[in-house]
Amino acid sequence: xxxxxxVLKVSHLTKSYGDVVIVDNFNLTVSEGEAVALTGRNxxxxxxxxxxxxxxDRPTEGTIEVLGQKMSETNxxxxxxxxTVIDDLDFFxxxxxxxxxxxxxxxxxxxxxxxxxxxxxxxxxxxxxxxxLPGTLSxxxxxxxxxxxxxxxxxxxxILDEPEQRLDVEGVQWLGxxxxxxxxxxLAIVMASxxxxxxxxxxxxxxxxxxxQ
Amino acid sequence: MSDQLPNDEELDLESPDLDDEPSNxxxxxxxxxxxxxxxxxxxxxxxxxxxxxxxxxxxxxxxxVAVFTAAMITAMVVSxxxxxxxxxxxxxxxxxxxxxxxxxxxxxAGLLVLTLAAARMFGPxxxxxxxxxxxxxxxxxxxxxxxxxxxxxxxxxxxxxxxxGALVAALTGSSGPAILAWSAATGLSAxxxxxxxxxxxxxxxRWTVKLLQVVVSLAGVVVLVxxxxxxxxxxxxxxxxxxxxxxxxxxxxxxxxxxxVGAGVAIHRLNRIxxxxxxxxxxxxxxxxxxxxxxxxxxxxxxxVEREAMERGRVKPTRGRGIGLRxxxxxxxxxxxxxxxxxxxxxxxxxxxxxVQALGLGPLNAPISALVLMAAxxxxxxxxRVLSRTKGLARAFPYNTGEIRTAASVAPSVLTAxxxxxxxxAYLGVSTEEAGNSPVRAVQIALVTAIAGLLAAIRWVSAKSxxxxxxxxxxxxxxxxxxxxxxxxxxxxxVALVTFxxxxxxxxxxxxxxxxxxxxILRSGGLxxxxxxxxxxxxxxxxxxxKKKSSSTGGGDKVKITRGR
Numbered sequence: 001x002x003x004x005x006x007v008l009k010v011s012h013l014t015k016s017y018g019d020v021v022i023v024d025n026f027n028l029t030v031s032e033g034e035a036v037a038l039t040g041r042n043x044x045x046x047x048x049x050x051x052x053x054x055x056x057d058r059p060t061e062g063t064i065e066v067l068g069q070k071m072s073e074t075n076x077x078x079x080x081x082x083x084t085v086i087d088d089l090d091f092f093x094x095x096x097x098x099x100x101x102x103x104x105x106x107x108x109x110x111x112x113x114x115x116x117x118x119x120x121x122x123x124x125x126x127x128x129x130x131x132x133l134p135g136t137l138s139x140x141x142x143x144x145x146x147x148x149x150x151x152x153x154x155x156x157x158x159i160l161d162e163p164e165q166r167l168d169v170e171g172v173q174w175l176g177x178x179x180x181x182x183x184x185x186x187l188a189i190v191m192a193s194x195x196x197x198x199x200x201x202x203x204x205x206x207x208x209x210x211x212x213q
Numbered sequence: 214m215s216d217q218l219p220n221d222e223e224l225d226l227e228s229p230d231l232d233d234e235p236s237n238x239x240x241x242x243x244x245x246x247x248x249x250x251x252x253x254x255x256x257x258x259x260x261x262x263x264x265x266x267x268x269x270x271x272x273x274x275x276x277x278v279a280v281f282t283a284a285m286i287t288a289m290v291v292s293x294x295x296x297x298x299x300x301x302x303x304x305x306x307x308x309x310x311x312x313x314x315x316x317x318x319x320x321x322a323g324l325l326v327l328t329l330a331a332a333r334m335f336g337p338x339x340x341x342x343x344x345x346x347x348x349x350x351x352x353x354x355x356x357x358x359x360x361x362x363x364x365x366x367x368x369x370x371x372x373x374x375x376x377x378g379a380l381v382a383a384l385t386g387s388s389g390p391a392i393l394a395w396s397a398a399t400g401l402s403a404x405x406x407x408x409x410x411x412x413x414x415x416x417x418x419r420w421t422v423k424l425l426q427v428v429v430s431l432a433g434v435v436v437l438v439x440x441x442x443x444x445x446x447x448x449x450x451x452x453x454x455x456x457x458x459x460x461x462x463x464x465x466x467x468x469x470x471x472x473x474v475g476a477g478v479a480i481h482r483l484n485r486i487x488x489x490x491x492x493x494x495x496x497x498x499x500x501x502x503x504x505x506x507x508x509x510x511x512x513x514x515x516x517x518v519e520r521e522a523m524e525r526g527r528v529k530p531t532r533g534r535g536i537g538l539r540x541x542x543x544x545x546x547x548x549x550x551x552x553x554x555x556x557x558x559x560x561x562x563x564x565x566x567x568x569v570q571a572l573g574l575g576p577l578n579a580p581i582s583a584l585v586l587m588a589a590x591x592x593x594x595x596x597x598r599v600l601s602r603t604k605g606l607a608r609a610f611p612y613n614t615g616e617i618r619t620a621a622s623v624a625p626s627v628l629t630a631x632x633x634x635x636x637x638x639a640y641l642g643v644s645t646e647e648a649g650n651s652p653v654r655a656v657q658i659a660l661v662t663a664i665a666g667l668l669a670a671i672r673w674v675s676a677k678s679x680x681x682x683x684x685x686x687x688x689x690x691x692x693x694x695x696x697x698x699x700x701x702x703x704x705x706x707x708v709a710l711v712t713f714x715x716x717x718x719x720x721x722x723x724x725x726x727x728x729x730x731x732x733x734i735l736r737s738g739g740l741x742x743x744x745x746x747x748x749x750x751x752x753x754x755x756x757x758x759x760k761k762k763s764s765s766t767g768g769g770d771k772v773k774i775t776r777g778r
Contacts, residue, residue: 054608055608056604056605056608073604073608074613074614075613076611076612076613076616077611079608079609079610079611079612080611083609084605084608084609086605087605088603088604088605089603089605089606089609090599090602090603090605090606091599091606092595092596092599092606093515093518093519093522093595093599094518094522094528094548094551094552094595095544096527096528096530098530099530099531099533099544102530102532102533103533103540103541103544104609104610106533106535106536106537106540107536107537107538107540107541107609107610107611107612108611109536109537110536111536114532130530131527131528131529131530132526132527133522133523133525133526133527133528134522135519135522135523136522136523136526136527149609153609
């Protein structure tokens with residue numbers, strides 16, 4: 001069996017705010033087709049790790065490499081490779097649901113993205129809301145739209161922060177199945193989750209994150 | 214019934230002894246008295262007073278910087294009025310004088326449009342979320358609670374109208390009686406349209422207020438065009454001071470009648486206003502208050518845009534065009550077709566350089582017109598605004614900050630170029646009887662004005678909010694984040710910087726060089742101290758890593774090369 005390529009390598013990641021150390025010497029390697037679930041109590045540092053992984057926060061110490069390159073949030077190569085759904089995703093108030101997905105697909109170079117956008121829209125059950133503006137969506141529908149943005153574009157690494165949040169039972173089941181398929185197609189996944197059924201469905205390697213010091 | 218509230222002992226607010234009374238199931242929940250709305254309001258007033266930690270004198274004493282700033286601004290306004298009166302004395306031709314005396318008419322129209330827009334947005338009668346939750350469901354006469362809110366809305370419209378009307382009339386060099394007349398006209402008509410909007414709110418009708426707003430807007434544009442045409446001498450409309458005052462008095466009368474009738478009808482309909490309609494205005498005000506206290510006017514606008522989008526709710530989706538960055542540009546073009554209203558405002562802003570030139574304020578034309586252009590261009594930067602305020606969505610686009618900012622500025626830049634061409638004749642002096650600039654200089658100044666407005670709009674929409682997580686500055690008004698006060702001059706700074714050489718009569722090329730530097734900084738995301746520190750740190754790390762590599766492998770490489778030979 002061919003050796004799987006390393007997609008993400010985190011070495012000695014430490015993040016502190018003043019004297020408070022949130023993440024201390026965290027190490028992680030994720031290969032193609034591998035899913036990792038960060039679990040742990042509230043405040044353990046899962047979201048902080050993910051924010052560092054996507055470049056939203058800067059580690060106090062340590063390095064993060066994606067596909068062999070040092071992580072930089074503004075590097076277009078990184079932005080092409082890494083799809084993220086964390087808490088800071090915003091939407092254009094004046095573009096409809098389907099227009100968001102169409103714009104993202106086109107920005108990533110997919111000229112004829114209609115079929116893909118329609119498919120993803122149907123998967124996230126937002127077809128009836130396709131013409132709605134984001135401000136009118138419920139919190140669960142906004143979460144579905146956020147997840148959809150990760151699936152209408154090319155990606156090699158998917159980073160999700162508690163993706164099960166605000167999803168109904170059906171939604172969590174769909175997400176588990178979808179992520180399992182993505183994994184089978186070689187996508188590397190890192191997610192923080194409090195939902196054992198989701199972690200199990202995706203077949204994640206579980207990494208327990210410790211409490212802050 | 215007495216207005217005095219009973220004290221706590223009389224009300225017996227002591228909680229019951231839980232040991233003796235384990236359950237309240239036995240309490241008779243049938244009301245024994247009718248609710249007295251006046252007593253309820255007094256009770257709320259008493260609570261609010263009881264929670265105050267400082268009195269007015271202490272607040273003013275603590276905020277002396279704010280008081281000092283207010284005094285400075287007042288002094289500047291007075292100085293500007295005195296200067297305007299002197300300039301008005303220089304306005305020697307009859308056409309120039311007529312143009313000036315017409316300006317308060319445009320000001321009235323402008324303020325009425327703003328008043329109607331605010332009335333539609335907020336209510337004008339509104340209630341806070343807490344009042345909506347606790348009081349509006351209670352068995353009481355809602356109208357009795359809301360009537361104070363109605364008077365407050367009318368009072369606010371009246372006072373702002375009085376002040377702004379007086380200010381505009383004074384700044385245009387009007388005589389004392391004319392200032393008083395226009396002040397009354399603006400204040401009373403603003404209160405009148407607010408009362409009309411309140412009456413329509415009770416009838417759940419929005420289209421009438423919108424129609425009135427459109428009519429007044431068109432009237433304002435017509436007046437503005439007349440101002441320019443008159444001042445330029447294209448049409449001969451003689452407006453005497455006496456006629457102007459008479460018109461202002463007629464307007465005052467109409468405003469007063471509308472106010473009285475509208476207020477009467479509004480009071481009659483107050484009970485009918487739905488709770489959701491009342492609290493939506495209240496929550497909008499509280500959200501905007503929060504953003505305004507942080508001096509984050511970008512956020513204030515975001516709240517309004519979000520509200521407008523929610524009212525619209527749904528659009529007919531359109532398929533995008535192009536791929537890569539062109540997709541972003543095409544989306545902006547599609548936005549223009551979907552939301553054409555800002556184009557109307559941009560078109561109106563073209564009149565401003567002509568009007569300013571016609572009124573003999575030529576030297577200040579570039580900064581004044583650039584500021585107006587900045588305001589008119591902001592709505593076209595929707596993409597840039599959203600991709601600047603939070604990083605989440607920007608991260609989803611595979612481009613760096615500079616590429617995104619450039620793409621998001623293409624559509625507004627094209628509009629700016631058209632605007633620049635449209636205002637060249639203003640700088641040539643077609644709207645004034647005095648000699649204008651040479652064709653080359655007119656083109657240069659038009660370009661400088663347009664670029665200043667464009668860059669100021671980019672700066673306004675893309676500047677970062679004050680960061681409350683960073684170390685604060687200690688001031689007499691309390692702790693303040695360092696970027697807070699800079700928020701106040703966001704955009705204005707660029708206009709001042711770029712147009713300064715033109716104001717003082719230097720070569721416009723200097724302005725263009727400054728604009729180029731400003732653009733390169735804005736394009737890269739601004740001069741952010743934190744980002745610069747990060748970049749320095751990055752470079753330092755890279756150098757250290759290279760040093761380590763070269764010290765561990767550098768000798769080996771040489772050996773390899775030697776072996777190869």
